[in-house]
Amino acid sequence: MSTAVVDVHQTPPGSGVNYLNATYGIKSWLLTTDHKRIALLYLASITFMFFVGGAAAVLMRIHLIEPQGTLVQPETYNKLFSTHGIVMVFFFLIPSIPAVLGNFLVPMMIGARDLAFPRLNLLSWYLYITGALFLLYAILNGGIDTGWTFYTPYSTTFAHTHVIAAVLGIFINGFSSILTGLNFIVTIHKMRAPGMTWFRMPLFLWAIYATSVIFILGTPVVAITLFLVGLERIFHVGIFDPAVGGDPLLFQHLFWFYSHPAVYIMILPGMGVVSELIPCFSKKKIFGYSFIAFSSMAIAVLSFLVWGHHMFVTGQSIYAGLVFSVLSFLVAIPSAIKVFNWTATLHKGSISYDAPMLYALGFIGLFTMGGLTGLFLASLATDVHLNGTYFIVAHFHYIMVGGAVMAYLGGIHFWWPKITGRLYPDGWARFAALVIFVGFNLTFFPQFMLGYLGMPRRYAVYPPEFQVLNVMSSAGASILGVGYLIPLIYLVWSMRYGPIAGPNPWGAKGLEWQTPSPPPTENFEEIPVVTEEPYNYPGTAAVTRG
Amino acid sequence: MAAPSHLDRAHGPELAHQFEDPAQQREAGTLAMWTFLVTEIMFFGGLFAAYAIYRSLHPAAFEIGSHLLEVKFGATNTAVLIGSSLTMALAIHSAQTGKSKATVITFLLLTMLLGLVFIGVKLRFEWYHDYLEHIVPGFGFDYRSAWGANAPEVQMFMVFYFFMTGLHALHMVVGLGILTVLVIMTARGRFSPRYYAPLEISGLYWHFVDIIWIYLFPLLYLIGGRYSTGGH
Numbered sequence: 001m002s003t004a005v006v007d008v009h010q011t012p013p014g015s016g017v018n019y020l021n022a023t024y025g026i027k028s029w030l031l032t033t034d035h036k037r038i039a040l041l042y043l044a045s046i047t048f049m050f051f052v053g054g055a056a057a058v059l060m061r062i063h064l065i066e067p068q069g070t071l072v073q074p075e076t077y078n079k080l081f082s083t084h085g086i087v088m089v090f091f092f093l094i095p096s097i098p099a100v101l102g103n104f105l106v107p108m109m110i111g112a113r114d115l116a117f118p119r120l121n122l123l124s125w126y127l128y129i130t131g132a133l134f135l136l137y138a139i140l141n142g143g144i145d146t147g148w149t150f151y152t153p154y155s156t157t158f159a160h161t162h163v164i165a166a167v168l169g170i171f172i173n174g175f176s177s178i179l180t181g182l183n184f185i186v187t188i189h190k191m192r193a194p195g196m197t198w199f200r201m202p203l204f205l206w207a208i209y210a211t212s213v214i215f216i217l218g219t220p221v222v223a224i225t226l227f228l229v230g231l232e233r234i235f236h237v238g239i240f241d242p243a244v245g246g247d248p249l250l251f252q253h254l255f256w257f258y259s260h261p262a263v264y265i266m267i268l269p270g271m272g273v274v275s276e277l278i279p280c281f282s283k284k285k286i287f288g289y290s291f292i293a294f295s296s297m298a299i300a301v302l303s304f305l306v307w308g309h310h311m312f313v314t315g316q317s318i319y320a321g322l323v324f325s326v327l328s329f330l331v332a333i334p335s336a337i338k339v340f341n342w343t344a345t346l347h348k349g350s351i352s353y354d355a356p357m358l359y360a361l362g363f364i365g366l367f368t369m370g371g372l373t374g375l376f377l378a379s380l381a382t383d384v385h386l387n388g389t390y391f392i393v394a395h396f397h398y399i400m401v402g403g404a405v406m407a408y409l410g411g412i413h414f415w416w417p418k419i420t421g422r423l424y425p426d427g428w429a430r431f432a433a434l435v436i437f438v439g440f441n442l443t444f445f446p447q448f449m450l451g452y453l454g455m456p457r458r459y460a461v462y463p464p465e466f467q468v469l470n471v472m473s474s475a476g477a478s479i480l481g482v483g484y485l486i487p488l489i490y491l492v493w494s495m496r497y498g499p500i501a502g503p504n505p506w507g508a509k510g511l512e513w514q515t516p517s518p519p520p521t522e523n524f525e526e527i528p529v530v531t532e533e534p535y536n537y538p539g540t541a542a543v544t545r546g
Numbered sequence: 547m548a549a550p551s552h553l554d555r556a557h558g559p560e561l562a563h564q565f566e567d568p569a570q571q572r573e574a575g576t577l578a579m580w581t582f583l584v585t586e587i588m589f590f591g592g593l594f595a596a597y598a599i600y601r602s603l604h605p606a607a608f609e610i611g612s613h614l615l616e617v618k619f620g621a622t623n624t625a626v627l628i629g630s631s632l633t634m635a636l637a638i639h640s641a642q643t644g645k646s647k648a649t650v651i652t653f654l655l656l657t658m659l660l661g662l663v664f665i666g667v668k669l670r671f672e673w674y675h676d677y678l679e680h681i682v683p684g685f686g687f688d689y690r691s692a693w694g695a696n697a698p699e700v701q702m703f704m705v706f707y708f709f710m711t712g713l714h715a716l717h718m719v720v721g722l723g724i725l726t727v728l729v730i731m732t733a734r735g736r737f738s739p740r741y742y743a744p745l746e747i748s749g750l751y752w753h754f755v756d757i758i759w760i761y762l763f764p765l766l767y768l769i770g771g772r773y774s775t776g777g778h
Contacts (some may be wrong), residue, residue, distance in 0.1 A: 114564035116574040126743025182581045190574040191564070216581055222587035228596070228709075237705045239596075244602055244698035254592055405703075527566070 005026050016423070018518040033118035034521055039104035040247055040419070046092050046100065047488070049132060052139075053087035054481065056080045059116070061443075061477040065465045077460035078145035079161070087139075090170050091405055094262060097269035098215075099128070099180055101411045102208045104419060107182055108512035109202050111530065112523045113194025114414035116186040124179045131173030137167065138162035147458065149259070152240035152251040156232040161431030165231055166274035167226040174223040178266075181215025184208055193511070193528035199290065202510050202534055206293040207272025210300035214261045214268075215306065222258030226253065249314060256307035257484025264303040266400055267367070270407030271338055271546045274360045278342045279411055281357035281509045288341040302331050311515055312383045321380055328378035333369050335356060349539055355429035359410025366402025370395060373448065391451025392443045402440055409436070409487065416491065416506045421518040422498030427488045436483035442476025509536055550681045560741060567674045572743040579747045583754050588711070590758055594604035597765065600699075611703025612767065614681055619671050620767040623664050624759065630660035631756045637711070638749050641742040642733070650732045650745075661718055668715055673708075682708065691711045707766055714762060724748045 017158040019036045029037060060080050072080065082377040107114050115121050138144055142167045146155040155163050188209050224294065228239050229251070238244025239384050240251040251445065271292075306378065308316060308324030322524045340366055351357070363542075368370065373395040417423055446469040451457075477520070504513040514522055557738070559592045565571040601608045637653035680688040689697035728748055731737065737745060 112564065116564065118562075118564060118577065179584050182578060182585070186578045188575050189577055190570055216585045217588055220585050221592040224589055224592040231705070231709065236681040237687075238698055239703050239705060245600070245607070245695050245702055247599070247603070250596060250599055254596065257592075521565070 003417070016516060017520060018516065019521045020421075020518050022521045024334060025544075027383055028315065029116065030124070033122060034123050035075045035103050035107050035118065036419075036519065036521075036523075038121050038125055039100050039102075039222035042095060042099040042103060042128070045125075045132065046095055049087050050484075051092040052136075053084050053092055054484065056084035056087070058481055060084065062472040063460065064462070064470050065474050067462050067467055067470075069460050072460070074460040076143075077088045078147075078458070079143035080457060082144045082147050083139055086135065086144065086166060086170070088400075089148050089262070089266075091128075091135065093266040094177060095128060096266075096408045096503060097179075097273060097402065097411060098184070098208060098211055098265075099124075101204075101408075101415060102184060102269065102300040104238070104415065105512055106187055106205065107191065108515065108519065108523050109510060110188065110191060110196050111524060111528045112187065112191040113527075115183045116191055117183050120179050121183055121499060124183070127172055127176035127179070127220070130170070130283065131169040131176065134165050134169030134172065138165035139527055140526050149255060150226065150229055151255075152229065152232070152246075152248045153242065156229055156240055160177045167230050170329060171223050171226050171230075174219045177215045181212035181219075184212040186215070186237055188212075189245070193527050193530055196511075197530075199293070200273075200530055200532075201293075203275035203286065203289065203296075204272035205268075205291050206296045207268045207275070210296040211265050211268045213297075213300050214265050214303060218258040218261040218265075221254060222262075223255040225258075248313070249316065252311055252314060253307065256310045257304070259301075260307040260310060261303040263396070263399065264299055266404040268366075270290065270302060270363065271414050273407040273411035274363050275338075276508075276510070277356050277360035277414055278345050279535040279537055280414075280506055281354060281360070282346050282351050282539065283507075283537045284345055285342035285533075285535045285537055287347075288337070289534065292341050295337045296390065298334040298531055299331065302334070308384075309378055312380055313387050325378055325380050329375065332371065334429075335367075339368055339371075353430070353434050355424075355426065356410045356414035356506075358430055358437075359406050359413065362433065363403055363406040364411065366406060366437075366440070368515075370398030370403055373398065385452060385542055388456055389451035390447040390455050390457055393457050394447035394451060397444045397447070402444070406436070406440075408511050409433070413487075414493070414506070414508075415512075416494070416519045417501030418512060418519070420495050420498070421501055421516075422494050423501045423505060424487075424490050425493040428486060432483055432486040432490075435479060435486065439478075439480030439483045442532060443473050443480050444476070446470070446472045446476070448463050466539045474499075504523050509534065568685050568741065575743050576750075580752045584749065586717075586754060586758075590710075593706070593710055593713070594761070594765070597710070600702060600706070604696070604702070606698040607699030608703045609692070609702045610693055610696055611707065614676075614700075614704070615677075615707065615767050616672065616675075617767050619667055620763050621664050623667050624763050626660050626664050626667070627756045627759050628663070630657045631753050633657040634749050634752045635662065637728075638742065638745045641737045641745050642739055644739045647732055648737065650737065651729055654725055654732065658722055661722050661725070665715055665718055668711065676704075688709070692774070708752075708765070710762055714755065714758055717758070721748075721755055724751065744768050 003528060010403075018486050019034055019347060019410070029041065032041075059071060060077065063069050063080075069077070103115070106112075136160075141162055143158075143161055144163060146163055146166075147159045150167060155167075188201075189204060231237065232239045232241065238246045240246040240248050242248060261533075275286060275292055284384050306324055306328045308320055309328045311322050312325075375393070377386060377392065377395060403511065413424070413429055450466055450469050450473075455462055501517050503515065506516075511524075511528055512519075513532070514528065561568055561571055565574070599716040633653045637657065640649045640653060650660050676682050680686050681704055681750060683701050685705070687701055689701070693700050725748070728745060730746065
């Protein structure tokens with residue numbers, strides 16, 4: 001082996017030995033323990049699931065063009081929104097940034113050769129695939145109609161669909177999340193390069209760390225809860241069934257104890273990505289580093305104390321509702337701290353509008369809207385009016401799609417040259433970012449209005465007076481769909497035909513940009529020694545440390 | 547080996563390529579197990595919370611359910627498990643202080659034996675007996691007339707009893723698998739006073755499973771009137 005060694009620094013870019021061409025063959029991918037290859041395995045699988053979930057959304061929006069529905073039976077419509085929710089939440093959004101970008105970047109950003117447990121990392125991917133296969137089996141064999149929340153007693157007693165296969169898939173996939181989170185926590189604690197102190201870490205890592213804490217604390221609870229749902233269905237025993245003394249509200253408490261923090265699993269890594277993009281494309285040091293870092297941890301902690309705001313109208317005690325309402329308002333504080341610090345970073349920066357930056361700017365605006373509309377829902381009185389309407393749907397899509405997906409795409413576009421060693425066509429990328437932004441707002445802004453006017457969610461039909469707004473939403477969805485297909489095409493194209501990127505096409509700071517693109521299998525020739533603060537961009541001089 | 551060999555780090559046989567030195571590897575392993583145990587606490591925690599809530603909602607039914615269990619078997623198993631934690635600790639201590647391979651293996655095998663006794667008692671004297679008594683939910687559970695209106699909630703108690711002790715027993719079985727690997731590794735001379743991290747980390751797991759039982763035993767067998775006033 002030693003004769004084949006090439007010093008990658010000396011060879012022309014693209015021709016050296018790197019993690020992509022070090023070994024060949026399907027086996028070298030399916031049995032790899034390289035965190036970068038595992039990231040690509042995740043990228044391929046979650047992209048597939050994204051389009052499965054997206055297809056369900058497209059069918060729903062086509063159906064809702066006419067008040068009486070154009071396409072499917074109401075039962076099928078129930079299956080469509082359930083499929084869309086389950087696939088997007090558990091099999092796309094939750095793993096998206098952590099499992100793809102996190103896997104690729106965590107070791108590179110801290111100056112390590114790999115995650116602490118490479119084989120465990122591969123196992124995580126296989127668990128994800130196993131879970132996804134269970135879910136796909138359920139979908140292809142007739143679907144699930146419980147919604148992604150699996151509320152009892154419908155899911156345990158009355159639903160005649162493939163609930164067991166679906167909850168088993170989510171249960172198995174949960175262990176993928178747990179093991180990924182565990183791997184990240186240990187890696188960030190124990191594998192940092194010399195000089196890489198906690199407060200020299202890129203903010204992306206703080207966000208991933210906070211996310212991992214939620215993974216290991218929250219996921220086991222939803223896993224056991226869904227397992228109980230499965231048990232109740234299989235053995236016809238009473239756990240949540242009120243007919244035998246069970247408490248359906250207990251299911252909702254246990255479910256949201258995880259599933260509310262899961263929202264932060266989706267948004268925190270996106271905030272981490274944006275914290276990398278803004279300083280790079282403003283050529284300025286991030287404003288208020290420690291505030292952004294601690295606000296990530298604050299969001300992780302608060303996320304476990306607010307689940308009851310999903311249950312304001314369920315008959316939960318009014319005093320519990322009050323406390324949950326106040327605590328939910330508190331989440332706005334660390335979220336706003338981040339937004340203020342990003343905009344302060346932009347202030348007097350030399351801003352360039354490359355594709356990743358367009359996504360980052362889109363994120364700030366859309367996340368802010370999603371966050372502020374969340375305050376309406378955290379207020380007990382307005383929530384009574386808005387609960388169960390399209391207002392909720394619009395609100396969480398502004399966070400999950402406008403926030404998390406925008407950040408994910410921004411991150412993919414930012415690190416794509418590092419991942420593949422090649423550039424994508426810049427014009428197309430900016431165009432796609434714009435299409436997605438326009439399509440997104442046209443899809444979901446009308447839904448705020450629909451919800452405020454009282455259109456309930458999860459219905460296959462609606463009164464005729466809501467048609468104009470629904471047609472607008474459906475038109476937006478088709479634009480959004482096209483917007484998502486464009487990057488798929490040019491990114492795949494660029495893998496083979498894109499111009500060679502070089503190690504650092506953006507002039508970005510951070511250890512991952514100091515190694516060749518694509519990186520060698522062990523990331524660094526020598527473990528780097530970190531001597532400077534993060535985000536040491538030229539525009540730093542004017543701003544002292546926040 | 548897929549990793550390029552141009553990195554001239556002195557890697558011992560047990561040092562994985564991603565680590566710089568054995569200390570880093572050992573610390574990573576230990577932290578990983580503690581983190582995993584946090585996850586496990588949340589895993590059982592959801593069940594404990596559900597159990598506690600239903601117990602407070604249906605105290606009479608859960609008392610009846612608790613009386614269906616045999617304290618003598620639960621108590622025996624508690625002693626057996628605590629003993630197994632002792633032998634596990636002695637195995638680690640023996641490796642740490644450089645005792646012979648035979649000593650370490652003896653303690654590991656004793657730990658396994660006690661683990662098997664636990665599972666044996668559970669299967670033969672408790673679960674199988676419950677099956678014959680028709681008090682296993684989902685497997686011919688019969689409501690008894692003495693329970694009256696409490697019968698559905700008594701069944702719910704048994705659901706929690708079987709699920710919690712079953713999940714615990716599953717952890718024991720996994721622990722026995724880990725112990726088997728440790729016996730083989732010890733026999734091959736992999737451990738020394740300088741390197742015994744796998745023993746230590748597995749020990750954490752075994753003690754954790756023991757502690758879960760320490761909570762399960764009083765929650766399921768003891769509290770709820772049997773020895774308190776106002777019971778029977």
